Amino acid sequence: MHYDWKNDKRTIEICRSLGSYPFITSYDVPGNLRRAQKEHRVRSVLDLGCGRGNVLDAALSAGFERADGVEYFSSHITAARRLLKRHEKSRYKIYRGDIRVWKPRRKYDLIYMFDPIFQNEARETFFNNLFAYLPDGQLIIYVAVDPERTHKILTDHFEHASQKKDFPMFRFRQTPRAKRNSFWKDK
Numbered sequence: 001m002h003y004d005w006k007n008d009k010r011t012i013e014i015c016r017s018l019g020s021y022p023f024i025t026s027y028d029v030p031g032n033l034r035r036a037q038k039e040h041r042v043r044s045v046l047d048l049g050c051g052r053g054n055v056l057d058a059a060l061s062a063g064f065e066r067a068d069g070v071e072y073f074s075s076h077i078t079a080a081r082r083l084l085k086r087h088e089k090s091r092y093k094i095y096r097g098d099i100r101v102w103k104p105r106r107k108y109d110l111i112y113m114f115d116p117i118f119q120n121e122a123r124e125t126f127f128n129n130l131f132a133y134l135p136d137g138q139l140i141i142y143v144a145v146d147p148e149r150t151h152k153i154l155t156d157h158f159e160h161a162s163q164k165k166d167f168p169m170f171r172f173r174q175t176p177r178a179k180r181n182s183f184w185k186d187k
Contacts (some may be wrong), residue, residue, distance in 0.1 A: 023053065029058045032112075032141050035167055036063065040139055046070070048099045048130075053080025055112050056094070060087040068093045070102050075171035100125045103133045111140045131174075140173040155181045 007047045026078050033055075043065045043140065047055040050069025053076075059067035067094075071077050077094050077104070084092055100122060111134075134140075139161060154178035162169040173180065 029055050033059055033062050036110055044108045045112055046108040046109045047112045051076050053083040056092055057083050070095045070097050070099050072098055114143045134172045136174045140170050142168050
């Protein structure tokens with residue numbers, strides 16, 4: 001039986017209650033990962049809000065040594081595991097958790113996020129948690145659905161870390177500095 005997650009009213013209801021987007025696609029994930037590998041030689045990735053596993057699959061297919069994800073919905077985790085069956089199980093792990101409070105058990109070269117949360121209160125909780133566990137200098141690919149609002153949150157802690165000026169890869173800095181990130185300027 002095929003599970004139609006896009007029309008699952010319960011999933012939509014839970015997403016809204018968590019303050020997250022119910023259905024986001026991941027734009028050019030393979031291209032994003034190739035660029036990160038080229039510029040910074042990353043070997044491991046953590047996808048926050050990994051959904052059905054597309055970023056993890058792309059990372060493992062691109063030769064990443066390790067690709068882990070965090071997802072709230074059991075049905076999405078099941079779908080991700082089904083997608084990732086073709087990869088060696090020791091190269092990935094999918095954690096069930098709420099990314100607003102979840103903390104990683106290991107360090108990663110790169111964290112991948114596709115703007116998982118829209119509600120302001122939930123975003124604040126998510127970013128406060130994220131900033132509490134990110135090491136200084138952590139590389140992050142952050143694809144934003146709402147660039148204007150995201151810029152206000154990230155501008156002081158993130159600095160653009162790509163040779164390509166329009167590529168959304170950043171380096172996290174624990175110590176905030178005003179207007180450190182000009183990536184979303186004029187967008």
